[in-house]
Amino acid sequence: MNLLSYLQNFKNTSQQLSKVYSVRQSMLTTKIRKESPKDELSINARLLERGNFISKLMAGVYSYLPLGKRVLAKIENIIRDEMNHLNAQEVLLPALQPRENWDQTGRWNEIDVLFKLKGIGNRDFALGPTHEEIITPLCGQLIHSYKDLPLSFYQIQTKFRNETRAKSGLLRGREFRMKDLYSFHATSEDLDGYYDNVLQSYFKIFKRCGLEEVTYLTLASGGTFSKYSHEFQTITESGEDIIYLCKKCNLGINKEIISEQREMCPKCHNQKLSQEKAIEVGNIFKLMSRFSNAFKMSYHDATGKENNIFMGCYGIGSSRLIGAIVETFHDRYGIIWPYQVSPFHIHLISLCQKSEEWAQVESIFEKLQNASLEILYDDRIDVSAGIRFGESDLIGIPLKLIVSPKTLAQNSIELKHRKTGETQVVRINDLLNFIESCYGIG
Amino acid sequence: MNLLSYLQNFKNTSQQLSKVYSVRQSMLTTKIRKESPKDELSINARLLERGNFISKLMAGVYSYLPLGKRVLAKIENIIRDEMNHLNAQEVLLPALQPRENWDQTGRWNEIDVLFKLKGIGNRDFALGPTHEEIITPLCGQLIHSYKDLPLSFYQIQTKFRNETRAKSGLLRGREFRMKDLYSFHATSEDLDGYYDNVLQSYFKIFKRCGLEEVTYLTLASGGTFSKYSHEFQTITESGEDIIYLCKKCNLGINKEIISEQREMCPKCHNQKLSQEKAIEVGNIFKLMSRFSNAFKMSYHDATGKENNIFMGCYGIGSSRLIGAIVETFHDRYGIIWPYQVSPFHIHLISLCQKSEEWAQVESIFEKLQNASLEILYDDRIDVSAGIRFGESDLIGIPLKLIVSPKTLAQNSIELKHRKTGETQVVRINDLLNFIESCYGIG
Numbered sequence: 001m002n003l004l005s006y007l008q009n010f011k012n013t014s015q016q017l018s019k020v021y022s023v024r025q026s027m028l029t030t031k032i033r034k035e036s037p038k039d040e041l042s043i044n045a046r047l048l049e050r051g052n053f054i055s056k057l058m059a060g061v062y063s064y065l066p067l068g069k070r071v072l073a074k075i076e077n078i079i080r081d082e083m084n085h086l087n088a089q090e091v092l093l094p095a096l097q098p099r100e101n102w103d104q105t106g107r108w109n110e111i112d113v114l115f116k117l118k119g120i121g122n123r124d125f126a127l128g129p130t131h132e133e134i135i136t137p138l139c140g141q142l143i144h145s146y147k148d149l150p151l152s153f154y155q156i157q158t159k160f161r162n163e164t165r166a167k168s169g170l171l172r173g174r175e176f177r178m179k180d181l182y183s184f185h186a187t188s189e190d191l192d193g194y195y196d197n198v199l200q201s202y203f204k205i206f207k208r209c210g211l212e213e214v215t216y217l218t219l220a221s222g223g224t225f226s227k228y229s230h231e232f233q234t235i236t237e238s239g240e241d242i243i244y245l246c247k248k249c250n251l252g253i254n255k256e257i258i259s260e261q262r263e264m265c266p267k268c269h270n271q272k273l274s275q276e277k278a279i280e281v282g283n284i285f286k287l288m289s290r291f292s293n294a295f296k297m298s299y300h301d302a303t304g305k306e307n308n309i310f311m312g313c314y315g316i317g318s319s320r321l322i323g324a325i326v327e328t329f330h331d332r333y334g335i336i337w338p339y340q341v342s343p344f345h346i347h348l349i350s351l352c353q354k355s356e357e358w359a360q361v362e363s364i365f366e367k368l369q370n371a372s373l374e375i376l377y378d379d380r381i382d383v384s385a386g387i388r389f390g391e392s393d394l395i396g397i398p399l400k401l402i403v404s405p406k407t408l409a410q411n412s413i414e415l416k417h418r419k420t421g422e423t424q425v426v427r428i429n430d431l432l433n434f435i436e437s438c439y440g441i442g
Numbered sequence: 443m444n445l446l447s448y449l450q451n452f453k454n455t456s457q458q459l460s461k462v463y464s465v466r467q468s469m470l471t472t473k474i475r476k477e478s479p480k481d482e483l484s485i486n487a488r489l490l491e492r493g494n495f496i497s498k499l500m501a502g503v504y505s506y507l508p509l510g511k512r513v514l515a516k517i518e519n520i521i522r523d524e525m526n527h528l529n530a531q532e533v534l535l536p537a538l539q540p541r542e543n544w545d546q547t548g549r550w551n552e553i554d555v556l557f558k559l560k561g562i563g564n565r566d567f568a569l570g571p572t573h574e575e576i577i578t579p580l581c582g583q584l585i586h587s588y589k590d591l592p593l594s595f596y597q598i599q600t601k602f603r604n605e606t607r608a609k610s611g612l613l614r615g616r617e618f619r620m621k622d623l624y625s626f627h628a629t630s631e632d633l634d635g636y637y638d639n640v641l642q643s644y645f646k647i648f649k650r651c652g653l654e655e656v657t658y659l660t661l662a663s664g665g666t667f668s669k670y671s672h673e674f675q676t677i678t679e680s681g682e683d684i685i686y687l688c689k690k691c692n693l694g695i696n697k698e699i700i701s702e703q704r705e706m707c708p709k710c711h712n713q714k715l716s717q718e719k720a721i722e723v724g725n726i727f728k729l730m731s732r733f734s735n736a737f738k739m740s741y742h743d744a745t746g747k748e749n750n751i752f753m754g755c756y757g758i759g760s761s762r763l764i765g766a767i768v769e770t771f772h773d774r775y776g777i778i779w780p781y782q783v784s785p786f787h788i789h790l791i792s793l794c795q796k797s798e799e800w801a802q803v804e805s806i807f808e809k810l811q812n813a814s815l816e817i818l819y820d821d822r823i824d825v826s827a828g829i830r831f832g833e834s835d836l837i838g839i840p841l842k843l844i845v846s847p848k849t850l851a852q853n854s855i856e857l858k859h860r861k862t863g864e865t866q867v868v869r870i871n872d873l874l875n876f877i878e879s880c881y882g883i884g
Contacts (some may be wrong), residue, residue, distance in 0.1 A: 003857040003866040004876050006841060010787040010815055011880070021526055028531060055580055057536050063580055066531035066595070084463055089470060089508035094499050095537070095600060096617045117559035117569075119604055119616070127559070127569075138497055138505055147824065153508070158537060158600065162561055174561070175538045345452040373452060382589065399448060415445040424445040434446050438453070 022375035028066060042238050044326040045169025047335050051394045060166025060174035067395065068322070070343035072177060076156050076318050078208045078340065079179045082201045088152040088181055093131045095158065099124035101133040105294045113161040127160040132291045132313065135182045140297040143184060143309065149299060150190055152183040156318065168238055170323030171279055177319040183312045186299060191286060191310040198314045202232055202282050209321060210338025214328050215281065218243050218252030219266065229285050233278035236327040241280055244273035252278070279324050287311040335396030336419050344376040347397040351385055351404040361403050367432055371439035393418065464817035470508060484680050486768040487611025489777050493836045502608025502616035509837065512785035514619060518598050518760050520650045520782065521621045524643045530594040530623055535573045537600065541566035543575040547736045555603040569602040574733045574755065577624045582739040585626060585751065591741060592632055594625040598760065610680055612765030613721055619761040625754045628741060633728060633752040640756045644674055644724050651763060652780025656770050657723065660685050660694030661708060671727045675720035678769040683722055686715035694720070721766050729753040777838030778861050786818040789839040793827055793846040803845050809874055813881035835860065
């Protein structure tokens with residue numbers, strides 16, 4: 001065997017296979033619901049259900065249909081990318097968790113939203129609402145010496161909370177998607193440094209999700225260990241939290257701690273704070289040795305002495321982010337996705353009738369696909385143009401390419417911006433040349 | 443706004459972000475367990491736990507550590523890719539399922555492995571072991587007319603079965619990963635055609651997972667609707683099923699139906715069948731109208747007449763596949779991953795000591811990374827070469843690149859094949875030139 005040529009095998013076998021793909025709308029069941037679901041009050045649930053992004057199974061539990069699954073995948077890949085940049089490693093942890101682990105931290109009876117069930121042999125389980133009770137003893141098996149630290153693992157998966165009042169669509173669910181990162185450190189100083197890195201990483205994530213201008217780092221109660229913890233709060237009318245904003249520091253202060261501060265920014269002492277409704281999209285927390293001690297976890301330093309391990313945990317609700325984005329970006333016609341998390345890049349809409357016109361649209365579609373652009377191609381011939389434009393606005397893909405017999409006769413195509421409604425007619429050759437210069441065409 | 447230049451925004455925002463990345467072993471906690479876990483009997487569990495791919499939480503419930511998560515992602519991306527080629531759309535369905543849905547099909551009391559729990563208001567839920575009870579009414583909302591058919595959705599997610607005896611590592615779990623595809627058709631003939639397409643797709647998937655030579659299409663009991671259903675069975679000593687193999691037809695026959703056949707191939711009537719132990723890695727099944735009728739689902743044809751809808755379901759156990767692969771590909775030293783599903787492409791092992799030597803290894807590492815190869819880079823200096831080679835064999839990456847001061851002095855590097863042990867010394871320039879010609883270097 002020639003081992004050098006063996007290297008060829010690895011082509012197209014990388015972990016995150018980049019199979020960019022487009023979809024013909026005639027193949028995708030996107031039959032839009034004309035009316036908002038009657039049992040949904042929040043904007044995100046109404047628009048996402050009408051547009052067939054999600055479907056409600058029961059309060060707080062939704063199925064993700066193809067459009068919704070694509071948005072979720074984009075958001076979770078942005079988060080995954082930033083976690084990898086932090087040198088954190090991805091893991092997948094069980095949802096079924098033995099009661100013994102929860103007894104060990106005293107939280108079996110403490111967390112009132114814990115789903116409890118019985119398995120084989122009448123044994124008690126919890127359905128994981130969070131994973132400190134699993135990751136801590138797991139890392140206890142891996143960490144023995146100072147050489148094994150620091151260590152950080154993250155998971156992006158489904159979690160469960162038995163909320164009494166699940167409401168507001170994807171903002172508060174009983175079954176929801178979440179990223180949690182857990183880090184383990186030899187000293188509290190090392191934890192402090194990593195915590196600051198994660199904080200910067202979170203700013204990048206919310207920026208990449210298009211939420212930069214409405215998401216604020218917010219001081220909240222620090223619990224037992226520190227004066228403050230940090231939340232990331234997105235300003236939205238349907239938010240359940242009240243925060244006070246200091247525009248000078250670009251800082252939020254959660255209402256739960258503001259009374260102590262007499263409505264004053266704890267950083268610059270500015271007293272002109274604005275009160276806003278907001279939804280918590282992320283939080284980061286120094287757990288110190290609360291959990292590592294509960295599981296009798298320790299490490300040996302260079303001298304052989306046994307020491308406490310310091311932990312941090314860092315959450316982002318990825319399904320909640322979908323809800324927050326829709327609450328932020330919509331108009332009376334529907335959703336307006338930020339281009340980074342849109343289910344498709346381009347909505348290609350054909351109004352053609354003759355077969356030679358269709359052949360040209362198919363050729364454009366093929367060239368866009370070859371450039372690895374993600375296209376939703378509305379190739380339906382039995383639905384009126386009016387309905388299709390209405391559906392396009394509801395689905396909210398940021399850029400439309402509209403091909404009509406009229407523009408096609410001039411070898412042109414119309415570009416339309418979903419957000420502003422601006423249109424621009426360009427020659428098809430100019431469009432394809434621009435895309436080739438930008439993306440290459442395979 | 444220039445809408446043409448707006449198109450630039452979409453760069454690097456595609457759904458499946460291709461962030462290929464490599465890992466330094468000093469950052470990855472891969473401390474190998476010297477001994478097999480005492481409570482595990484199966485080869486896959488012993489090797490996967492010793493190599494820190496997985497960690498057992500309780501019988502049938504495992505955490506996936508970074509190496510295991512990478513293998514799982516590769517397998518699931520192969521499956522995803524083939525599902526997309528079938529024009530199926532990905533969805534994500536709830537694990538929490540209301541009892542009412544299971545009552546409607548009569549399966550609440552019928553399926554003995556159903557995890558049952560109570561939620562808010564003492565309401566009964568099942569933890570989804572399969573999703574017919576969810577996808578059927580969901581598609582009932584989407585399908586009204588013949589124009590909405592055919593429709594096919596797939597999901598890749600965690601499922602739950604309260605197995606009395608969970609055993610054999612990843613081969614039979616209480617919490618496990620699975621792909622299920624569900625298809626809906628206007629006629630049984632249309633279902634037949636799609637079923638055949640899925641069958642071909644399954645052959646491709648098992649081939650891409652390296653299991654082609656040990657996985658057989660197998661006839662099994664067809665239940666109520668047809669004479670046979672089809673399973674895909676992987677031959678392995680630890681399998682729980684018994685199948686009979688017809689080498690002429692390359693066909694398996696499940697023992698459950700062989701008695702009727704008097705140990706004869708139902709296709710070619712060959713009576714020389716070999717008996718094998720096997721594990722079921724996939725199954726495909728024509729459900730006909732069993733579930734669509736239970737949920738009162740129907741469609742209107744072109745004449746306005748109401749008709750039955752025909753369903754198919756098609757499963758693959760993605761976590762079970764990891765177990766089947768390890769049972770198939772290992773030797774006394776450890777796992778031998780097929781290159782398509784290996785957690786990394788290349789295990790780069792540095793035996794260098796001087797800093798100028800290390801600089802050269804770092805440069806090689808960087809160039810391999812730039813070529814988008816996935817490298818596990820063993821950069822540890824405090825672990826002996828013997829231990830590191832032993833760990834490398836256990837982890838089982840198919841190709842090793844070994845850099846020692848001796849080969850480096852000759853501007854060369856050693857390639858070693860995990861499976862055969864073959865080695866080849868090549869000049870570093872030749873290696874890098876070959877990789878550039880094959881992958882390009884960024």
